[in-house]
Amino acid sequence: MATFFMPLLPVLFLCLLHTAISCPASDRAALLDFKAGLSEPYLGIFTSWTGTDCCTNWYGVNCDPTNGRVADITLRGESEDPILVRSGRMSGLMSGKISSSICKLDRLTNLVVADWKQITGPLPDCITTSLPMLRILDLPGNRLTGQIPSSMGKLSHLTVLNLADNQLTGKIPASLTAMSDLKHLDLTNNCLSDSIPSDFGNLKMLSRALLARNQLSGSIPSSIGNMNRLADLDLGGNKLSGSIPSNLGSMPVLSSLYLDDNKLSGNIPTTLLQSKGLGMLNLSRNALSGEIPDVFDSKSYFMVLDLSYNKLSGHVPHSLTSAAYVGHLDLSHNHLCGTIPTGSPYDHLEATSFAGNACLCGFPLSKYNM
Template sequence: MATPFTYIIPILLLLSLTSVSNACPPNDRAALLAFKAALNESHLGIFNSWKGLDCCHNWKGVSCNPETHRVADINLRGESEDPIFEKAHRTGYMTGSISPAICKLTGLSSLTIADWKGISGRIPQCIASLPFLRVLDLVGNQISGEIPSDIGRLSRLTVLNVADNQISGNIPRSLTNLSSLMHLDIRGNKISGTIPRDFGKLRMLSRALLSKNKLNGLIPYSISYIYRLADLDLSLNQLSGPIPASLGKMSVLATLNLDGNLISGPIPPTLISSGISILNLSNNAFDGYIPDAFGPRSYFTVMDLSHNKLRGRIPRSISSATYIGHLDVSHNHLCGPIPAGSPFDHLEASSFVSNDCLCGKPLRAC
């Protein structure tokens, strides 16, 4: 006759096997522990939860693929609204480096190790071998060295954010092979050299933020091929030469920041009659006249042309713009009367000072 234990033991065995089958593979767990060993975070106890055999459950910042049970996402941010930060009344500070052991997590889809301020070392070259990686976000650390030269192997990558680090070297030529890339942010580093001529191959790109580096040379004409591009920030570099007029013909470009470079030549009329709403060309070497190309399509929340070599008059057509919120043409060589009416009736004198002979409100009378 069967006893109750006859049925209980197989059930317990089945539950045990189910639990093991839903746990992360031992190799993934070992890779996470090796990754953790290269880091030090003593204030918030982020890694205190990284214990036990199953890294797929209750390991803070770790998520697994529900079907394969492989580690799929690592999301560790040093600035967060997470209760652990609120309870400590502080943001995080982590030191150490990113271990190449991370590359053993071959099922990894996203890697976010952001805003820890003290993480240094290099981006492991083997990062480029992760076949499913879609997000690489390392913003706000002290990472140095170069962007991996074969970063272009990450065919699924949609987000590359290494802003506000100490990264140097050139933009890798292979980066333009990232055909799925939608968000590129390399601001606030020490990256030098030129922007690749075939940058326009990044056809899915919607944001390209390259400011505060040491980039030089020309703005590639091919950028205008990126039909999804809405935000382009090349400010505070050492770029030179003229602006490609084709940038003003881009259908969704809304923000163009080129301030703080060595760009010269005339301002293309296409930029004035485009759909751009934030246009910052200040602190360059533009010369010639402000294009007399304003019209109903001109809608600028910000237009900053200050600190250039512009001459001549402020064009009369500017009054036909649908809207101009902030206008700054100071520190040029402009002359003649400031047009009356909108948008000039709400601008201050600081928008017009340090020109050769501008006059009229809000400056002295002509």
């Protein structure tokens, strides 16, 4: 008889384990408090937040199977989620505020409340002190206000910080550069001011740094040039001044660099145009001067090279005709002079790529000047 019952024991144990591990009452209460601070009238995503077990069929909520604690909240207002498809809407609309009750979910690893358009108020300070296991904080596309908590650096396990497309003010917290695991940082399109921390380069694991369309001022920290994993850097649409650090052109995996629409001055570093990995470079709408370094060769490959609306002088670089590929090239609205070289890429460009240079001539300008 004993032999007959033995195979059933593991199954019974697993069933009992599943029954025992469910959402604790404290996590359920915290979620309901979080829900109470929000209003979502169109999709009804919170209608599933009923019953005693928040680990079962609560939309956007996932739990750790080993202890039943809430580990993941993912609520996206723009996605291909079936709940959006069934509603016939391309996006959702949610208003209200992110309640500090979220901080009671102290085993939370992922918090995603993205693209709901009308969520306002500040980011609760307690997130940085009460959620030690948080790895992803993804809150873009809302109307969050106030400052990024100064203690943000305490989230030592954070790999993704996305606060883009909000209305955040103040400075980038100095503590942020202590987040040694951070890989993706997006603060685009806010109202952040003051300077970029000088030790920004301490974020050694960072692969994307997107800080565009804010009100950041001061110089570009030279420490950024020491970031060996950074592939995408976007500082466009700010008030940055001073020269471009030459070591940006020596970064081993940098593939896109956007510094457009700032107040940068000085020469274009030769290293930038010699970089063999940098395929998208936009330095337009600054106050850069001097000549364009004529240092292109057969390994140069630019999908975008935009130097327009500066104070560049001298000749159009002839060596660009030896480049492996040049897609979009814009040298317009500078002080360039002389004849435009012949051959690729110049023979397939429009006159708009060279407009606004008073003493520049040759094709494609010539066909408009006949």
